[in-house]
Amino acid sequence: MKQNILNGCRILLVIVYTYTLFHKIFDMHSFMDTLQKSTIIKNNQIDIVFYLVPFLELITILALLFWNKIIGFYASLGLTLVFTIYLIALNNFSLYKGCSCGGIFNELSYSQHLIANGVIIAVSIIAIILFDNKKTMKK
Amino acid sequence: MKKGVIIISIIILGIVAMLFFIQNNKNKKQLELNTERNIEKQLTLEEVLKVDKRLSVMRVVSDNLYFVSWSKGNEGKLFDYSLSPLSYIREIDLNIDNDPSMIIGIYNIDGDTLYFHDKMKNSIVKALYNKEVKIEEVYKYPKQFQRMSDNSNNSFIVSGWNKDYEVYFDRFDYKTKKITNIDVKDQYIDVYDNSGITLDGVYYSNEKYSVLLPYGVNRVYLFDRNFSYKGKMNLIYGKLDFEYRDSNNEEIYVDPNNLYPNLSAFVDKENKLYILTDHSTQWDSSNKCFIDVYNLDNRKYIESYKIDDYEGSKPRHIVKYKDYIIVLFENTINKYLVK
Numbered sequence: 001m002k003q004n005i006l007n008g009c010r011i012l013l014v015i016v017y018t019y020t021l022f023h024k025i026f027d028m029h030s031f032m033d034t035l036q037k038s039t040i041i042k043n044n045q046i047d048i049v050f051y052l053v054p055f056l057e058l059i060t061i062l063a064l065l066f067w068n069k070i071i072g073f074y075a076s077l078g079l080t081l082v083f084t085i086y087l088i089a090l091n092n093f094s095l096y097k098g099c100s101c102g103g104i105f106n107e108l109s110y111s112q113h114l115i116a117n118g119v120i121i122a123v124s125i126i127a128i129i130l131f132d133n134k135k136t137m138k139k
Numbered sequence: 140m141k142k143g144v145i146i147i148s149i150i151i152l153g154i155v156a157m158l159f160f161i162q163n164n165k166n167k168k169q170l171e172l173n174t175e176r177n178i179e180k181q182l183t184l185e186e187v188l189k190v191d192k193r194l195s196v197m198r199v200v201s202d203n204l205y206f207v208s209w210s211k212g213n214e215g216k217l218f219d220y221s222l223s224p225l226s227y228i229r230e231i232d233l234n235i236d237n238d239p240s241m242i243i244g245i246y247n248i249d250g251d252t253l254y255f256h257d258k259m260k261n262s263i264v265k266a267l268y269n270k271e272v273k274i275e276e277v278y279k280y281p282k283q284f285q286r287m288s289d290n291s292n293n294s295f296i297v298s299g300w301n302k303d304y305e306v307y308f309d310r311f312d313y314k315t316k317k318i319t320n321i322d323v324k325d326q327y328i329d330v331y332d333n334s335g336i337t338l339d340g341v342y343y344s345n346e347k348y349s350v351l352l353p354y355g356v357n358r359v360y361l362f363d364r365n366f367s368y369k370g371k372m373n374l375i376y377g378k379l380d381f382e383y384r385d386s387n388n389e390e391i392y393v394d395p396n397n398l399y400p401n402l403s404a405f406v407d408k409e410n411k412l413y414i415l416t417d418h419s420t421q422w423d424s425s426n427k428c429f430i431d432v433y434n435l436d437n438r439k440y441i442e443s444y445k446i447d448d449y450e451g452s453k454p455r456h457i458v459k460y461k462d463y464i465i466v467l468f469e470n471t472i473n474k475y476l477v478k
Contacts, residue, residue, distance in 0.1 A: 036384050036392040039421050040164050043384050043394070078149050085157040128142055 002130055009127035013076050014064050016120060021057040040090060070131050077124035084117040166396035169420045170376040176429060176443040182464060182475035187449075188225035189471055194218060197403075197456040197467045200248045203228070204458070204465065204472070207243045215241040217253075222460055225472055231268055245341065247289045254290050254313070263287060263295070265313065278316065284309075285335075288342035288349045291364040296321065296342060296349060300335020304391060307335070310366045323368045327358060333391060337381045345406040348435050352414065354399040355381050359412065361435065372438040374414070375431060376400065396421055402428070403456040410435040413464070415446070415457045428454050430464065449473055 024031045035046045056079055063072030091110050108116060192213060194206035204220040207213075215234025220227055233255065234241050244256035252275075253266045261283055265275040284299035290313070297309045297318075306328060308321040331337040340353035344364075351360040357376050361369040382394040402415040412433045419427040430444045444464070446454050452469035459465075464475045 036386070037395050039166060039395045040161055042164050045164075046384070074145065074149060077146065078153055081150060081153040082157055085154060085161075089157075089161045125146055128146060131142075 002132075006127055006130045009123045009130075010064050010069060010072070012123055013072070013120065013127070014061055017057050017061045017064075017076070021054055021061065024054050024057075038090065040086065070128065073124050073127045073131065077121060077128065080117055080120045080124065084114065084121070087113060087117070166421045168380070168396060168398050170379070170398065170400055170416075170418050172376050173373075174375050174440060176375070176431070177441070178429075178443050178445060180442065180444055180477050182430075182444050182446055182477060184473060185463070185476050186225050186474040187471050188220070188227075188473075190227075192218075193469065194467060194472075195456070196243075196245065197458055197465070197472075198246070198248065199405075199458040199460055199465070205246070205248060206467070207246065209242060214239055215243060217243070217246065220472065222465070222474075225474055231272060233264070233266055233268075233272055233274075235272070235274055245287055249290055254295070256287050263297075263311075263313065278313065280311075281318070285339060286342060286351075287311075288351075288362075288366070289344040291344070291349070291366065294366065296351075296362060296366050298351070300333070304333035304335045306338050308368075321362070321366060321368055323360060325358075325360070325371055327356075327371070331356075331381055332383060336391065336393060340401065341404070343404045343406045343412070345408060345410065347410055348406060350404070350406060350412060350435065352401050352404045352412075354401050355379060355397055356401075359433075361438075370438075372412075372433060372435070374401075374416075374433075375440050376416075402454070405458045406435065407459045411441065411459075413457060413459055415454055415466075417453070419453075424453065430457060444477065446475075 032050060035041055035049055041049055056075070060072055060075040060079060063069065063075060087110070192208045193210045194208050196207045198205045199222070202222045204222055206218045206220070208216065208218060215232065215238065217231040217233065218227070219229050219231060233243065233253070240259050242258040244258045246253060246255035251267055251269050253268055255264050255266070257264050257277070260277070260279060262277050262279045264277050267273045267275055280297060282299070284297045286298050288296040293313045295311050295313065297311045298307060300306055308323050310319045310321050311317075328334045328338065338351070338353045338356060340351055343350050343352060347364060348369075349362040349364065349366065351362070357374045357378055359372050359374065361372060363369055379398055379400075381397055384392040384394050386392050398420070400417050402417050404415065405413045407413070412435050414431045414433070416429045416431050417427060418429060426447050428446045428448070430446055432441045432443065433439065434441055446466060448454070449468045449471060454466045454468055456467040457464055462477055464477055466473045466475060
């Protein structure tokens with residue numbers, strides 16, 4: 001049972017990160033456009049964020065799939081947490097409100113996006129708690 | 140236990156890192172006044188009218204208020220309201236072809252004749268409206284333009300930017316279709332990159348003047364009603380940086396941290412220019428608006444009125460009507476007595 005929940009969490013996170021990563025790669029222009037319009041990211045940080053975010057998402061996916069699953073869950077928690085704080089700051093203190101998660105995520109309202117992020121954070125935390133280092137997870 | 144410590148550490152670290160990042164990146168641009176605001180008169184709220192759609196481009200013609208709405212379902216429509224008392228009268232549907240992409244930019248009502256800027260078609264349209272709307276002529280302007288002034292003897296100032304984003308000003312005669320360049324000499328313009336975008340703003344007119352008020356520059360450009368350039372007038376705040384972001388492709392990205400203090404304006408019969416000035420910063424934007432009044436004849440600042448947000452909404456457009464200032468908010472039209 002525990003193992004099934006853990007696998008479910010892992011598959012869900014892999015799907016979410018793969019979806020947003022592919023969206024960034026296949027619609028790079030839109031991702032760059034979002035970063036350019038962000039009031040929080042400075043001009044000289046745009047290129048760094050442009051490459052760093054997809055790279056971290058890729059690392060998270062690889063860790064969750066093949067490498068060290070617990071690292072993948074921790075990375076997922078950290079990434080989504082940081083992104084959620086960014087989103088809150090952007091929506092509360094700045095005129096531009098945007099994310100570039102792509103596709104269905106772009107259709108979400110601010111509060112729906114926060115709920116979705118909250119679910120991903122919760123899933124990551126549950127997975128970390130359930131994870132047993134001594135047992136190998138089924139792929 | 141160990142996992143709990145790591146989870147809490149990640150959460151604390153994430154929050155601290157992001158707070159530091161946000162604090163460090165927070166844009167601190169704000170208006171610096173060159174002269175103290177002279178606030179002696181107050182605005183007293185007299186009337187409020189709720190509106191069911193997001194209205195824009197408020198104009199006053201005799202005792203009526205007109206608006207466009209760019210919200211879905213209202214493409215190509217003007218909305219007519221009475222000023223005393225504030226009440227809805229009717230809609231004027233100029234979208235004869237039911238084109239869902241139609242966007243009316245600026246419009247100008249002159250008796251039964253109406254001129255408007257059809258943005259998607261880059262055209263200036265002449266329409267007659269009385270009981271029924273009749274489109275008289277659609278003139279596709281030969282070059283891309285962004286703004287046009289009110290009509291004066293069937294002529295307009297038409298302005299925009301060329302392929303290098305440099306500003307141009309044309310005098311356009313609707314009858315003869317003659318276009319002549321208006322020479323606007325101002326070194327200030329040359330200082331800015333992409334002057335066409337930087338100087339983007341709206342024209343406001345009365346019987347004597349047409350004034351271009353850029354959204355993000357501390358200066359207005361004055362033209363007479365023959366559309367000859369008459370010079371500029373500095374506003375009461377200092378020059379703002381208007382910046383662009385580095386981009387590897389052809390596209391121009393305006394820095395989202397630029398300030399746009401000049402929200403809207405109105406020129407009254409006494410040649411006073413009322414500017415709705417937003418004193419907000421990117422991070423502090425509630426109750427930061429003023430109406431600054433200038434004399435266009437001597438190009439001097441006169442006075443200001445403080446205008447507060449209403450039901451959480453910032454004022455968006457103003458017009459002067461008798462002793463009142465009419466203010467458009469997100470969901471209401473408010474009438475304030477100036478005293």
